[in-house]
Amino acid sequence: MKNRDALRSALLAWYDRQARALAWRVSPADRRAGVRADPYRVWLSEVMLQQTTVPHATPYFLSFTQRWPTVSDLAAVDDGDLMAAWAGLGYYARARNLLACARAVAGLHDGVFPDTEEGLRALPGVGAYTAAAVAAIAFDRPANVVDGNVERVMSRLFAVETPLPDAKPELKALAGGLVTDDRPGDWAQALMDLGATVCKPKGPLCDRCPVSAWCAAFKGGAPETYPRKTRKADRPRRHGVAYILTRGDAVALVRRPPKGLLGGMLGLPTSAWRASPYDDAEAVAAAPVAASWRDLGAVEHVFTHFSLTLRVFAAEGANAGDFVWTPREGLGALPSVFLKAARAAERLI
DNA sequence: TATCCGTGGTC
DNA sequence: TGACCAAGGAT
Structure with missing residues (x-):
């Protein structure tokens, strides 16, 4: 050789x-x-x-x-x-x-x-x-x-x-x-x-x-x-809503299920992610707790196998619900998609 | 075996 | 803006 x-x-x-x-x-x-x-x-x-x-x-x-x-x-x-x-x-x-x-x-x-x-x-x-x-x-x-x-x-x-x-x-x-x-x-x-x-x-x-x-x-x-490649299927789009619930300096987070997308990570509470967009009434109805939710716009995020349009809603001071209350400085522990939503909110609040 | 699973940079 | 890409693994 x-x-x-x-x-x-x-x-x-x-x-x-x-x-x-x-x-x-x-x-x-x-x-x-x-x-x-x-x-x-x-x-x-x-x-x-x-x-x-x-x-x-x-x-x-x-x-x-x-x-x-x-x-x-x-x-x-x-x-x-x-x-x-x-x-x-x-x-x-x-x-x-x-x-x-x-x-x-x-x-x-x-x-x-x-x-x-x-x-x-x-x-x-x-x-x-x-x-x-x-x-x-x-x-x-x-x-x-x-x-x-x-x-x-x-x-x-x-x-x-x-x-x-x-x-x-x-x-x-x-x-x-x-x-x-x-x-x-x-x-x-x-x-x-x-x-x-x-x-x-x-x-x-x-x-x-x-x-x-x-x-x-x-x-x-x-x-x-080179290398030759077979064409990849295009990425579908999904829609969802993320909720920023605050109590003073603290933000309500949830621990996600141990497996699957973003498994085991802390995240913002969200609606289900689905093929069709959420209108205002649906977004409020899907919220984790009843509150006076404000529309803060939307962020885009791309995952490996789908693109996500995430509407962001915010409310203050609700007591109900089972959350991990986290100071704003702790948001660095979030996956990027939620960080993006939180940052969008800070700009718009 | 095909599908699922993040993110940020580049062009 | 969108498609592609990066020192892959689990199921």
């Missing part, structure tokens, strides 16, 4: 020169000097980075590692505190699984992460990608680490015509053909860095690419047209 080894050398050399400095990353130079990555930090970063950009995840990573320096510290956190700390990052099942995983490692494994892909894969919230990434980056196992970046790079390197998502097994097999026992952690990160900074979805920087000489899509002249 002379061709493979030449490609690998070119990409690893590129990574040695210009690996991104990321908060959770041990630089290639430090790795050569014998510095080991902390499995806890690698795992935490990988979970935070699932479907999440580096700039968005970084401040959360810094805050988490400062507050909870070890997996055992994290395992001891109160559920509500953890959910509040995760607020704004999205995909809240990750936070629930994060805590379950930390407690499993702290309890069952005495605070030590499993050092094999199989052992990691058995933990809550750790799927094929995360298990491979932690095995490679933290334990230098020759795991096949395949994320969206790697899929894109493979689709271009080999000009794969099969559209995603059908192409996933093919792309994973192609990626696996490039993995060796040599520097598995650096290889995985080099591939992902290449995808993130050079082999970008739009406007790939092929003139700066260390492996363009091996790239079939580059040879073909239209690298940006």
Whole structure:
């Protein structure tokens, strides 16, 4: 596999020169000097980075590692505190699984992460990608680490015509053909860095690419047209009403059901979310308590699989109802959709 | 296996 | 404004 080894050398050399400095990353130079990555930090970063950009995840990573320096510290956190700390990052099942995983490692494994892909894969919230990434980056196992970046790079390197998502097994097999026992952690990160900074979805920087000489899509002249994709269904729109009930400085919140959309998070009380808009009478009728509700306009929010138009109504001083009364400063613990509604209200009140 | 699950940036 | 996209996992 002379061709493979030449490609690998070119990409690893590129990574040695210009690996991104990321908060959770041990630089290639430090790795050569014998510095080991902390499995806890690698795992935490990988979970935070699932479907999440580096700039968005970084401040959360810094805050988490400062507050909870070890997996055992994290395992001891109160559920509500953890959910509040995760607020704004999205995909809240990750936070629930994060805590379950930390407690499993702290309890069952005495605070030590499993050092094999199989052992990691058995933990809550750790799927094929995360298990491979932690095995490679933290334990230098020759795991096949395949994320969206790697899929894109493979689709271009080999000009794969099969559209995603059908192409996933093919792309994973192609990626696996490039993995060796040599520097598995650096290889995985080099591939992902290449995808993130050079082999970008739009406007790939092929003139700066260390492996363009091996790239079939580059040879073909239209690298940006890969990976091929099947058309996605369009997003439906839903309508709802959020209610801002205040008592002095406190706002009435509700703890959402443990599973499903925004599961386990604090939120504003809302009506049901449905296909048709709410008129004024319906909005007042759906309120959690009787009060003199005022119309404060509406906010738009986009979830993964639907768009939401949320009307915002506010009232003061009602006593009835079972709420979590929270000072205004505590609204940072809310998912973004509710934060958006609360901010709209503050502007309009 | 297809669907569900957030958010913010970019073009 | 809208469509796409980002270091996916659970069910």
